[in-house]
Amino acid sequence: MQNRRKKYTLAGILLFIAFYSMGQGYVESALLFSQTKPGGSARIQAIGGSQIALGGDYSSALSNPAGLGMYNRSEVTFSMAVSGYNSSTKYLGDFDKDGKTILNIPGISAVFHSSKDNKEGFLGGSFAISMSRVNDFQGAISFGGTNKNSSIINSYIDQADGTTNIQFDKDDGWLHDAPVGLAYRNFLIGEASVLDPSFPDDEYFSDAPVYTDSPINTDQQRFSDTKGATNQWSISYGGNFNDILFFGGGIGISSLKYKSETIYKESFESDVVNSLNLTENLSTKGKGINATIGVIVRPVNFLQIGASFTTPTVYSITDSYDASMSSSWNNFDYFGDGDVILNEEFAETKVIVTEYTLTTPLKFSAGIAFISKFGFLTGDIELTNPSQTRYSSSNDQFVDPIDFSLENNDIKNLYKNTLNYRIGAEFRYKTYRLRGGYGVQGNGYQKDLGLDNSITNISGGAGVRTKSYFVDLALINSSQKKYSYQPYFLEDGSGPVADIKKNTFTGMITVGFIF
Numbered sequence: 060m061q062n063r064r065k066k067y068t069l070a071g072i073l074l075f076i077a078f079y080s081m082g083q084g085y086v087e088s089a090l091l092f093s094q095t096k097p098g099g100s101a102r103i104q105a106i107g108g109s110q111i112a113l114g115g116d117y118s119s120a121l122s123n124p125a126g127l128g129m130y131n132r133s134e135v136t137f138s139m140a141v142s143g144y145n146s147s148t149k150y151l152g153d154f155d156k157d158g159k160t161i162l163n164i165p166g167i168s169a170v171f172h173s174s175k176d177n178k179e180g181f182l183g184g185s186f187a188i189s190m191s192r193v194n195d196f197q198g199a200i201s202f203g204g205t206n207k208n209s210s211i212i213n214s215y216i217d218q219a220d221g222t223t224n225i226q227f228d229k230d231d232g233w234l235h236d237a238p239v240g241l242a243y244r245n246f247l248i249g250e251a252s253v254l255d256p257s258f259p260d261d262e263y264f265s266d267a268p269v270y271t272d273s274p275i276n277t278d279q280q281r282f283s284d285t286k287g288a289t290n291q292w293s294i295s296y297g298g299n300f301n302d303i304l305f306f307g308g309g310i311g312i313s314s315l316k317y318k319s320e321t322i323y324k325e326s327f328e329s330d331v332v333n334s335l336n337l338t339e340n341l342s343t344k345g346k347g348i349n350a351t352i353g354v355i356v357r358p359v360n361f362l363q364i365g366a367s368f369t370t371p372t373v374y375s376i377t378d379s380y381d382a383s384m385s386s387s388w389n390n391f392d393y394f395g396d397g398d399v400i401l402n403e404e405f406a407e408t409k410v411i412v413t414e415y416t417l418t419t420p421l422k423f424s425a426g427i428a429f430i431s432k433f434g435f436l437t438g439d440i441e442l443t444n445p446s447q448t449r450y451s452s453s454n455d456q457f458v459d460p461i462d463f464s465l466e467n468n469d470i471k472n473l474y475k476n477t478l479n480y481r482i483g484a485e486f487r488y489k490t491y492r493l494r495g496g497y498g499v500q501g502n503g504y505q506k507d508l509g510l511d512n513s514i515t516n517i518s519g520g521a522g523v524r525t526k527s528y529f530v531d532l533a534l535i536n537s538s539q540k541k542y543s544y545q546p547y548f549l550e551d552g553s554g555p556v557a558d559i560k561k562n563t564f565t566g567m568i569t570v571g572f573i574f
Contacts (some may be wrong), residue, residue, distance in 0.1 A: 086466050089417070090448070092419060093420055093443075094443070094500065094512075095194050096194060097109075097110065098122075098165070098191030098193045099116065099122070101138060101568055101569035102520070102522060102531040103116055103118040104520070105531065105534075106496040107482055108439070108496065109438055109483040110426070110437070111366065111424045112363045112437060113426070113428050113435070114297075118191070119187075120294075121291060122353075123365050124309045124352070124353055124367075125307040125353040127170065127186075128184050128185065128299040128355070131174070132574065134169075134170050134573045135169045136167065136570065137571075138165050139567070139568055140164075141161070142197065143563065143564045144158055144197050144561075145158035146201075147559075148200065148201070148560075150202040150279075150555065151205060151206055152204060153202070153203060153205075155202045157199045157282075163288070165191070167189065169187065172184075181298065184296060184297050184298035185297055186296050187296070188292070192289070193290070193291050195288050196286065196318075197285060197288070198285045199285075200283045200559060202280070202557045203280035205279070207275060208555075209269065209554065209555070210275065211279075211337075212269045212325075213269050213270075214547040214549055215242040215247065216263045216265060217549055218239045219239055219263040221261055224250055224260065237382075238382060240408075241337065241383070244406035245335065246386070247267060247386055249264060250263060266393075267327055268327055275327075275328070282322045283322075286317070287318050288316065292312045294312075295307060296308065302357065303358070304354065305356075307353055308353070309350070310348065311348065311349045311369075313345075315374060315376070317341075317344075318340075318341070318343070320338070322337070322338050323336075330389060335384060335385070335387075337383075339382040340380065340382070342379045342380075347374035347417075349373070350369070352368055353367030361431060362427075362429060362430070364425075364428075368422070368424075371419055371421050376416070376417050379410055380413075383406065384405070385404065386401075388402055389402075415450055418448065418450075418451070420443050422443045423441070424439060424440070424441045426439040426440070436483075436484045439480065442476065444474075444476045445470070445503040446473070446474040449467050472505070475504065480501075481498035482496065490525055491523055492523065492524065494522070494533075495518065495520075497515075497516065497517055500513060500514040512542075514539050520532050527572065528572050530570050530571075531569045532567070533565075533569075534564075536562070536565075540560075541559065541560040542558075542560075543558055
């Protein structure tokens with residue numbers, strides 16, 4: 060039983076990598092929501108997100124508040140970005156591409172500087188309020204092909220086998236509002252006793268051509284569209300001591316919004332049933348809070364060393380899930396007695412609302428920057444551990460708590476410490492700036508699983524800075540390694556496999572006014 064459960068868990072993870080969610084996937088969403096990307100201005104994005112030791116940019120309010128201590132004037136900024144999300148797939152020998160383009164606001168800020176008249180000791184500091192996008196859930200993936208070996212109905216039969224039809228009861232059945240329950244209510248699966256009263260009522264069959272000695276030629280298609288992001292409002296302060304030690308701290312308030320729609324279709328070569336169509340919708344909304352403290356030391360004028368620590372983010376989350384399934388039949392007499400004639404069938408779930416708490420792991424970051432009048436070179440490392448992500452449920456007397464012990468144990472066993480690293484450089488000539496950067500978000504999976512969700516970012520940009528305003532541009536290319544995904548899996552863990560590759564290209568502009 061344990062090995063079977065592990066197969067299902069891993070298959071669910073493969074599913075989630077491709078589409079982020081097609082239902083309630085707590086183990087998978089733990090990784091998705093816990094791994095964030097560096098937020099900030101177009102200047103910071105152009106240098107690969109490396110910023111821990113740099114300072115003097117509103118991005119410090121999020122990453123290392125000590126950098127706010129390097130301001131000597133106040134400013135306000137506004138950023139806009141256009142991102143193209145593209146995917147390419149190979150499934151059952153067929154190739155597909157999909158994508159979309161989205162306009163978004165990745166950041167806004169206001170930094171207020173105050174200084175002291177003294178020439179030594181505490182020289183003043185800056186207070187900042189900023190919004191930064193730290194996670195992005197946008198995506199579109201499509202694939203399809205002809206499967207000669209199995210149908211998704213085979214997986215529904217595997218899930219139903221072993222229990223009676225009580226599991227599909229509207230009031231008490233735990234599978235009534237699951238896709239397998241929709242398949243049952245569409246008559247795509249049924250008890251073996253329908254065929255013969257002497258057959259067991261805890262085994263299931265289908266009138267669709269899923270068990271034949273010859274190829275079944277099932278046309279399969281899947282479309283997925285995901286939306287949303289995690290934005291963090293940071294309220295931070297950074298101070299300056301002798302232009303040598305910079306220190307700071309801040310509170311982060313995160314807003315998480317995720318939405319997915321997934322459509323799965325199958326068409327059959329059959330005189331009985333023509334097709335099925337499954338649509339699933341998931342909406343996740345949450346509010347979270349964390350805190351960040353940091354320091355930057357400038358022992359000599361050309362060198363800065365920084366470090367910051369971000370506490371775990373505690374989210375209060377609400378999920379809403381619903382699904383529907385339709386099937387097309389050829390005037391089929393299901394029981395053979397004229398009682399039920401199947402043509403166009405339809406079933407849907409109720410809206411399932413779930414409330415819980417998600418705690419994502421802490422982060423420790425360190426960086427170094429080499430600075431001259433011609434520009435700078437800077438690099439960061441960031442340590443986090445997705446295996447420390449935890450779920451918990453309310454103990455409210457009016458709400459039944461959810462037992463997350465199995466999910467938390469899977470999270471602990473499947474994920475590992477993650478090392479993210481970034482490097483960037485800026486060249487200065489008068490008021491002009493030229494920038495480049497490189498960064499890697501590390502793999503969060505245990506090595507022996509053979510899975511890799513790492514993301515590589517290559518970036519560049521330019522800017523102009525005067526005494527009263529600045530404009531920065533950035534181009535960022537993010538690519539994820541090719542990975543495999545099973546749209547459904549059978550009891551033995553087998554099933555059709557899609558090879559998927561994702562790429563995101565973003566153009567970003569930040570405009571700032573200095574006062």
